[in-house]
Amino acid sequence: MGAVCSCCAGVLIILGGAAISTALVITRLIRGQRPVYRAYRQYLGRSILLGLEFLVAADIIRTVAVTPTLDSVAVLAAIILIRTFLSFSLELEITGKWPWQTKKTPSAEADPTMGS
Secondary structure, eight states, rough: HHHHHHHHHHHHHHHHHHHHHHHHHHHHHHTTTOOOOHHHHHHHHHHHHHEEEEEEHHHHHHHHHHHHHHHHHHHHHHHHHHHHHHHHHHHHHHSSSSSSSOOOOGGGGGGGGGGO
């Protein structure tokens, strides 16, 4: 049951984040703030990252809740590797640096249109 809730939460976070990101960008367009493409990518990327975290948690719970077999653990490992790669790729797209880098590189965070 917990895995299903986490899975649904992950999907809802991604869908809700996409809707909120779209609404924020439409608001920025109405106000005449341009460019909005980079801001939209950053907003959307953050919601996808958060949703992926919930989906990974759901997979871990599902694997532990059911009697773990070598096959289920191998599938879990593959899923986590793929989602970790996606998370790192999204992090690079959003911030312009890998998670382990300390020095910032020019990126979306430096975008003056983001209003941070």
